[in-house]
Amino acid sequence: MRAVSGARVFAQIVVAASGIALFAGAANAQKQGGSITVGLELDITGFDPLKVGVFDTAAGTAAASIFDTLTYLDDKGVAQPKLALSWSHSEDFKTWTFKLRPGVKFHDGSPFNAEAVKANFDRQKDPANKCRCAFYISGIKDAQAPDELTVVYNLNDPSVNFPAIVTIQSSNWVMQSPTAWKTKGDEYNRNPVGTGPYILKSWSAGDRMVLERNPDYWNKGRPYLDRIVLKPLPDAQSRFASLQSGEADLIWDDEYDADNIQKAQKDPKLTVHTYVGSGAQVYAFNTKTPPFDDVRVRQALVMAIDRKKMSQAITNGLSRPASNPFGDGSWVKCKDDGALATDVEKAKALIKDYGKPVEFKMLVTATPRGRNVGQVLQQFWKQVGADMEIEQVDQATIVPRAFMRQFQLTPWRIIDLADPDPQMFANFRSGSPVALANYANPELDKLLDRARVTADQAKRIEDYCSVGRIINQEAIWFWTFQNTYYALSSAKLKGFPKMYGGVIDVSNVWME
Amino acid sequence: MPGFVAQRLLYLVPVLLAVSLLTFLIASLLPGDLAYVILGDQATPDKVAALRHDMGLDQPIWWRYLSWLGNVLQGDFGRSFRTGQTVLQAVMERLPVSLELMLLAQLGALAIGIPLAIACAVRSGSAFDRFMTGSAFSMLSVPAFLSAILLIYLFAVELRWLPATGYVPFSEDPVGNLRCFLLPALTLALGEWPVLMRVLRSDMIATLQEDYIAMARAKGLKPSRILLVHALKPSSLTLVTVTGINIGRLIGGTVIVESIFALPGIGRLLLGAIFTRDLIILQGVVLFVACGYVLMNFVVDMLYAVLDPRIRHGHA
Numbered sequence: 001m002r003a004v005s006g007a008r009v010f011a012q013i014v015v016a017a018s019g020i021a022l023f024a025g026a027a028n029a030q031k032q033g034g035s036i037t038v039g040l041e042l043d044i045t046g047f048d049p050l051k052v053g054v055f056d057t058a059a060g061t062a063a064a065s066i067f068d069t070l071t072y073l074d075d076k077g078v079a080q081p082k083l084a085l086s087w088s089h090s091e092d093f094k095t096w097t098f099k100l101r102p103g104v105k106f107h108d109g110s111p112f113n114a115e116a117v118k119a120n121f122d123r124q125k126d127p128a129n130k131c132r133c134a135f136y137i138s139g140i141k142d143a144q145a146p147d148e149l150t151v152v153y154n155l156n157d158p159s160v161n162f163p164a165i166v167t168i169q170s171s172n173w174v175m176q177s178p179t180a181w182k183t184k185g186d187e188y189n190r191n192p193v194g195t196g197p198y199i200l201k202s203w204s205a206g207d208r209m210v211l212e213r214n215p216d217y218w219n220k221g222r223p224y225l226d227r228i229v230l231k232p233l234p235d236a237q238s239r240f241a242s243l244q245s246g247e248a249d250l251i252w253d254d255e256y257d258a259d260n261i262q263k264a265q266k267d268p269k270l271t272v273h274t275y276v277g278s279g280a281q282v283y284a285f286n287t288k289t290p291p292f293d294d295v296r297v298r299q300a301l302v303m304a305i306d307r308k309k310m311s312q313a314i315t316n317g318l319s320r321p322a323s324n325p326f327g328d329g330s331w332v333k334c335k336d337d338g339a340l341a342t343d344v345e346k347a348k349a350l351i352k353d354y355g356k357p358v359e360f361k362m363l364v365t366a367t368p369r370g371r372n373v374g375q376v377l378q379q380f381w382k383q384v385g386a387d388m389e390i391e392q393v394d395q396a397t398i399v400p401r402a403f404m405r406q407f408q409l410t411p412w413r414i415i416d417l418a419d420p421d422p423q424m425f426a427n428f429r430s431g432s433p434v435a436l437a438n439y440a441n442p443e444l445d446k447l448l449d450r451a452r453v454t455a456d457q458a459k460r461i462e463d464y465c466s467v468g469r470i471i472n473q474e475a476i477w478f479w480t481f482q483n484t485y486y487a488l489s490s491a492k493l494k495g496f497p498k499m500y501g502g503v504i505d506v507s508n509v510w511m512e
Numbered sequence: 513m514p515g516f517v518a519q520r521l522l523y524l525v526p527v528l529l530a531v532s533l534l535t536f537l538i539a540s541l542l543p544g545d546l547a548y549v550i551l552g553d554q555a556t557p558d559k560v561a562a563l564r565h566d567m568g569l570d571q572p573i574w575w576r577y578l579s580w581l582g583n584v585l586q587g588d589f590g591r592s593f594r595t596g597q598t599v600l601q602a603v604m605e606r607l608p609v610s611l612e613l614m615l616l617a618q619l620g621a622l623a624i625g626i627p628l629a630i631a632c633a634v635r636s637g638s639a640f641d642r643f644m645t646g647s648a649f650s651m652l653s654v655p656a657f658l659s660a661i662l663l664i665y666l667f668a669v670e671l672r673w674l675p676a677t678g679y680v681p682f683s684e685d686p687v688g689n690l691r692c693f694l695l696p697a698l699t700l701a702l703g704e705w706p707v708l709m710r711v712l713r714s715d716m717i718a719t720l721q722e723d724y725i726a727m728a729r730a731k732g733l734k735p736s737r738i739l740l741v742h743a744l745k746p747s748s749l750t751l752v753t754v755t756g757i758n759i760g761r762l763i764g765g766t767v768i769v770e771s772i773f774a775l776p777g778i779g780r781l782l783l784g785a786i787f788t789r790d791l792i793i794l795q796g797v798v799l800f801v802a803c804g805y806v807l808m809n810f811v812v813d814m815l816y817a818v819l820d821p822r823i824r825h826g827h828a
């Protein structure tokens with residue numbers, strides 16, 4: 001039952017995924033020049049947080065090249081200096097102070113300084129702007145700029161790992177030019193200005209975005225490529241054909257395109273980049289509604305799921321089973337996460353013991369993938385004597401239904417983030433709007449409250465593993481598969497980093 | 513003639529009104545309230561209510577339709593809540609791509625269909641004719657997404673003659689532009705030519721049995737002249753209709769083909785709007801396409817009258 005010690009954890013974090021092209025080692029000679037074409041899944045809608053709210057993965061790829069963040073996550077998952085050179089925190093972890101890199105300029109020539117960082121934050125926080133992005137910074141009270149190169153964030157709640165949280169290239173944390181959005185107005189959304197290694201050269205809607213090397217980039221010698229072309233290639237088959245024929249050098253992919261990923265694994269001219277992140281595909285029981293008010297039913301349903309079989313059925317075996325909400329990509333590693341093992345007989349016995357018929361509805365997104373997953377679960381549960389009815393709903397409908405607790409069982413998502421606290425606290429602390437299970441347990445609350453104010457990572461791991469054990473044993477939520485991200489590239493493409501948050505960051509790659 | 517045109521134009525008004533009403537209803541009745549879509553994971557009940565009020569979604573549907581129609585009549589189709597682009601901007605940006613694709617596809621279909629139809633009509637009942645009508649039938653049943661992937665595999669992955677995906681503007685590189693359009697246009701043409709061929713073939717067989725053709729033969733005119741000059745024009749009436757109607761089918765086809773070949777056209781805009789729930793763009797594009805279809809039929813009607821004088825004089 002003992003949680004793994006901190007030192008061991010660090011040793012284990014080294015490689016989270018197989019077949020990954022690790023970050024530039026000394027042995028690799030980075031080559032300057034050249035260009036690449038990246039095939040993305042979606043059309044990029046824009047970059048103004050007030051317009052697009054949050055970036056999707058396609059916008060994230062462009063944002064990672066056009067903009068910089070204060071910090072970045074290195075290959076071990078530790079925050080490192082980028083636009084910020086150093087940082088410190090108050091005793092209670094509620095105030096974080098960042099010292100900024102001097103002499104950095106936005107692409108439009110305006111200076112990057114503390115005022116700019118504050119302006120980015122204030123614009124998103126301002127209730128009058130009604131930014132959808134504001135949700136993700138709701139835990140931050142304000143940002144202050146006491147001098148040219150010092151930024152202070154004051155948080156409502158303590159956050160021990162704040163510098164890692166701000167590494168994500170989301171609409172909240174990339175630094176945009178205040179001068180640009182003020183002068184360009186409505187046009188700014190499609191004419192973004194950052195401090196990043198690449199400058200937006202041209203962008204024709206639905207077709208291509210051309211990024212040119214920023215000759216004045218603060219990090220001398222970077223980036224390597226002269227040009228990056230981003231293209232939306234929505235069809236999975238022709239996207240892969242474009243990679244095979246050399247029109248694209250790198251393409252976005254996901255595990256539902258298992259055939260092509262497995263084809264690429266066998267092709268010596270191609271590299272499969274995989275990143276198993278933290279988080280998982282998750283499901284929440286509403287423990288206030290029968291039959292889920294009885295722990296035996298919840299446990300039985302979880303025990304009935306054979307994740308290996310399920311993975312085979314939906315992604316040809318590519319999906320990686322998850323036994324806790326942290327995932328291989330997280331620094332939270334548990335020796336014992338208390339997961340209920342697949343056991344059909346025991347599940348049958350529990351249902352029998354419950355005595356009443358087990359009938360319920362499960363929300364499922366009305367997409368081929370959603371239906372597929374729903375049907376597989378339906379079969380597992382039928383085997384143990386539980387009758388699940390699939391209720392197909394639109395993706396956008398799931399969220400309000402979840403908020404209002406109008407469901408018995410709903411899918412949800414724990415995304416890949418550098419720290420477990422924001423999502424664990426939101427999803428499991430009683431009283432939180434997305435504590436979907438309607439479950440209250442003082443022990444669970446105590447652990448969640450403590451883990452967010454503890455600096456010692458080993459102690460936090462212990463607490464989070466205890467949290468995982470309680471949830472698994474009480475079966476208030478369950479997890480099916482880990483968040484696994486894929487990109488396929490030409491074998492000549494080097495220096496591709498881990499896909500934190502599913503973002504394909506090509507700002508530091510080179511072609512051999 | 514002007515009376516005829518005016519009459520037809522008058523017919524267009526109720527049709528277009530019906531189209532706009534249907535478009536609006538379809539977009540409004542889609543599951544997933546726009547306010548939920550915009551708010552995403554922050555769709556708490558009070559935020560939803562506030563946004564619905566801001567956007568006028570709490571108004572009765574007929575009122576929303578009338579105010580939307582009023583704006584449309586003033587040329588304001590609305591603005592995407594995701595990109596901030598107006599519908600008109602978005603459509604105009606992508607229209608040339610779709611038009612070029614449809615034009616090339618239609619030309620391709622005609623280039624395959626007409627010669628084959630003539631060849632079959634001349635030897636009607638022969639082994640060649642039976643083979644061609646048979647293959648036309650089987651081509652008709654191959655869906656565009658299948659032929660597209662097969663063409664990509666053959667010409668882009670194996671032979672590497674043509675790009676699998678991508679787009680180059682004509683102004684930048686005319687040859688490159690045509691290379692990009694070759695496979696998508698061919699994909700669409702492969703689904704279109706069988707219809708054109710079969711229609712023209714049967715009309716042509718009928719025409720070739722007319723007395724004036726026998727007369728022309730008796731005069732000793734060259735067979736090619738008889739076929740292409742004397743027989744083709746009177747046989748092409750149905751062909752014109754079908755070609756016109758097919759434009760509508762092609763608009764549907766471009767949605768799939770533009771996605772597979774990553775062409776930045778109207779079809780992609782539509783699909784993107786569906787995926788991102790950008791109902792304002794969706795509604796605008798559907799209205800635009802429907803109007804295009806209706807107008808195309810109007811043009812076909814007019815063309816019909818030009819080809820056959822009996823129609824414009826009301827003796828049809």
